[in-house]
Amino acid sequence: MLLDNGTMFYELKNGTLVETKDAQGNFDLTQVLGNKYLEDVDSEKCVIVDTYSNRCFLISKDLLHHGVSEEVYHKMLDSDETDSNKSSEEVTFILTITYKCNMHCTYCYQQNDKTLEKKLISDETLDKILSIIAQYMEANPNKTVRLGLFGGEPLLIENEKVIDKILQFCKEHKTTVHITTNGSFLSYYLKKFIINRRFISGIYPTIDSMALNYMTRYDLDPSRNNTNETFKLLCCIKTLLHYGIHVDLGTNIDRHNHKEIWNTLDDLKKLQLLQDKNFAWTIGRVDDRLYETNFPDIMMESEILAELQSKPLPDNVHAAFLKTCYNFADKMGLKLNLREHKQTHSYCWSTSSSSNVFYVDMNLKTYRCTCTVGRSRYSLFDFSYENLTNYRPVAVTCNSYAECKDCKIGGFCGGGCQLSHQIDFKKCCTYEEEVFSHFMKTLFIPYIKSKYNEVNQNERKAENRCT
Numbered sequence: 001m002l003l004d005n006g007t008m009f010y011e012l013k014n015g016t017l018v019e020t021k022d023a024q025g026n027f028d029l030t031q032v033l034g035n036k037y038l039e040d041v042d043s044e045k046c047v048i049v050d051t052y053s054n055r056c057f058l059i060s061k062d063l064l065h066h067g068v069s070e071e072v073y074h075k076m077l078d079s080d081e082t083d084s085n086k087s088s089e090e091v092t093f094i095l096t097i098t099y100k101c102n103m104h105c106t107y108c109y110q111q112n113d114k115t116l117e118k119k120l121i122s123d124e125t126l127d128k129i130l131s132i133i134a135q136y137m138e139a140n141p142n143k144t145v146r147l148g149l150f151g152g153e154p155l156l157i158e159n160e161k162v163i164d165k166i167l168q169f170c171k172e173h174k175t176t177v178h179i180t181t182n183g184s185f186l187s188y189y190l191k192k193f194i195i196n197r198r199f200i201s202g203i204y205p206t207i208d209s210m211a212l213n214y215m216t217r218y219d220l221d222p223s224r225n226n227t228n229e230t231f232k233l234l235c236c237i238k239t240l241l242h243y244g245i246h247v248d249l250g251t252n253i254d255r256h257n258h259k260e261i262w263n264t265l266d267d268l269k270k271l272q273l274l275q276d277k278n279f280a281w282t283i284g285r286v287d288d289r290l291y292e293t294n295f296p297d298i299m300m301e302s303e304i305l306a307e308l309q310s311k312p313l314p315d316n317v318h319a320a321f322l323k324t325c326y327n328f329a330d331k332m333g334l335k336l337n338l339r340e341h342k343q344t345h346s347y348c349w350s351t352s353s354s355s356n357v358f359y360v361d362m363n364l365k366t367y368r369c370t371c372t373v374g375r376s377r378y379s380l381f382d383f384s385y386e387n388l389t390n391y392r393p394v395a396v397t398c399n400s401y402a403e404c405k406d407c408k409i410g411g412f413c414g415g416g417c418q419l420s421h422q423i424d425f426k427k428c429c430t431y432e433e434e435v436f437s438h439f440m441k442t443l444f445i446p447y448i449k450s451k452y453n454e455v456n457q458n459e460r461k462a463e464n465r466c467t
Contacts, residue, residue, distance in 0.1 A: 008045070010058040010455070015333035017058060017451045037408040039440055041448055051411030052398070054327050054344055058448055091140075093133050094148035094180075096361040097121045097162050099374050101153040103182050106216045107254065107286040107295045110152075110374055118152065120159060121362035129360055130169050132385045137173060139389075146201060147177040150359060150373065155185045163189070167196050176201035182217070183207070183233040184224075190236055194243045202246040204282075205233055209251070209260040210267045216256070234271060237279070246278045253304050253321070254286040255297035261307065265317075274314050282339075283308070285321030289371045289419045291427070300431075301325055302439035308336060309443065323347050324413045324435045332447050343395055347414040351396035358388075368393070371419055378419075403429070409436045 010017040037049040041058065048057045100118035104111050137145045147170065149155075155163070170177050176199050183205030193200055208216050213230050237247050251257075251264060261283070268274045268281060285304055288295055301321045308319070319336035322329055327344060329335055346352035350369035358380075359367040365379035366387075372378035381387040396418050403425065404410035413432040415421075420428035 008058070008060045009063065010452070012056040012058065012331050012448065012451070015331065015451075017448075017455055037412075039445060041445055041452070045452070047445065047448055049328075049412070051327070051409055051413075052345075054411060056328065056331060058452060089142065090144045090146070091136075091356040092146045092148055092358070093129075094150045094357065094359045095121070095126075095129065095154075095166065096150045096152070096359055096373055097126070097154050097159060097166075098156065098362065099152040100156060101151060101182070102156060102184055102220055103153065104218050104220055105182075106218070107252065107288075107293060107298075109288070109290065109293055109371060112293050113374065116374055117363070119362060121162060123165075125362055125364060126162060126165060129364070129383060130166075132383060132388065134169075134173060135385050136388060137175070145175055147175060149177060149179040149181075151180070153182055153184070154179060155181045155189055157185055157188055160189075163192070167192075167199055170199035171196075175199070178202040178204060180204045181206075183236070184219070184229060186236040187232055190239060193240065193245065197243055197245050200245055202248055203237075203240060204248045204250060205237070206250040206252065207233065207264075208253075209257040210264050212257050212260055216252075216254075234273075237273065238271070241273070241276045241278050244278060246280075248280040248282055248318075249273075250282045250284055250320075252284045252286045253299060254295070255299055258299060258304065258307055262311065265313075274316060277316075280316045280318055282318045282320045283336075289417055291420070291423050300435045300438055302435050302442065305329060305334065305336075305439070306442050309334065323417070324432055325439050326414075327412060328439070328444060332444070334443075342414075343397070345397035345399065345411055345414050346395055347397075347417055351414075351418055353393040353395050356393070358383075369419065409433065412436055 010019060012018075037051065039047045039049070041047055044061060045058060046061055046064070048059060049055075098118065098120045099110065099116045100120070101108075101111055110116065133145065133147070137143075147166065149163075149166065166177060169175075178201045181204065186203070186205060193203070206217075207213055207230060210230065219229070237249065240247050249268075251261075253261065265274075265281075273279045274281065283304070285301055286295060286298055288298060301323060302325055304321060305319075305325055313336065315337065317337065319338050320340065322335070322338055322340075324347075326335075326338070326342070340349045341354045342349045342352040343354055346354075348369075349355045349357070357368065359370070359373045360383045361367075361374065363376070364383040365376050366381050366383045367373045367379060369378070381391060396415065398404040398407070398410040398413070398415035401415050401421070404415050407429075409432065413436065416428045416432045420431075
């Protein structure tokens, strides 16, 4: 939209530049920008990003000098983004039945922890956990309660009796369980899962690359051939899908395999996996939240996002790595079927009250964040019915840190990962700034330019029709 003095004013909403109406009056925009982020689009236009109200505007640079009406300015800063503070009616209890694993993936924070206690959950502890969950279900009939299995590797053969007991619990209480696994022993459990498929909501195995899986996912048994194991896993997936069991295959991306995304996509199509309604492929990102693995090949989420924008993706491909870029990737329509739920200014779902997920381990320690599981110092509480019902999630946002108050991108990164901040606040912030800068330069500004060109073309077509 062009104002009377030839300047323009648009807001980016849902992937579209929307005209913003002006009113009479003069207001010096430069006096009130404060910590708003400005980025040049070209010699005449710039983008203003207010990350705390989660708003983005494309304006003429003339407005920076001549001003805009006070009414419009305050309207543009009033957030139209609202978060629900209501807790989800779904609650998931993920049982970490062991920290033992048959693999040692190079980027795995958990298996790099030398102090990790790698015992199997005892019958007594498992019975106690299941009893508390049953009590919770009875007291909250309005809530949908589901179970999950996590590790370590939950599907080790030695864990079979524990798996049986959990499946029996699901039958008796008419609920389901999903299983996160490296897939090594899926063939062993295949018949059992097919028989009990009504009570399994999903199997979540991992393949980092069809061709390069062996480079990051090392089996502790050198006699096992990882290439053959990958093929065997794919055969198991095909069988599970045949019986209607949902399979969500995960791939963790770093610099050694990011170019393999497209080869893997082609392979999944050739195997007719992506065509199956019960199959999904989730793309994650290798990271190092506590700066302890020193994994050298970590990519920024904005880099992976840029890679994924180069070609179209099927609807059953999901992103599981968007944190810093979440809000504005959404404005561009680039969420890539993100499944994680979080509040606008929270970094991730575990620091938001929008998801109720609890990891419970064999020591009755309870966690919310995947990266804290197994680290007792991060435990929320000892698992009991009383502690569970008294727990109230506290949302951690950019407003939780005094250091973020005057930061130009504080709302954009949601304050960053609270775990990383506890270890090295400055290092975490520097990283978030790098992600922000890369995202703006490689994705956001080019996107704004293309949208503005579309607006110009549409306006010229409309003018031609009128004449």
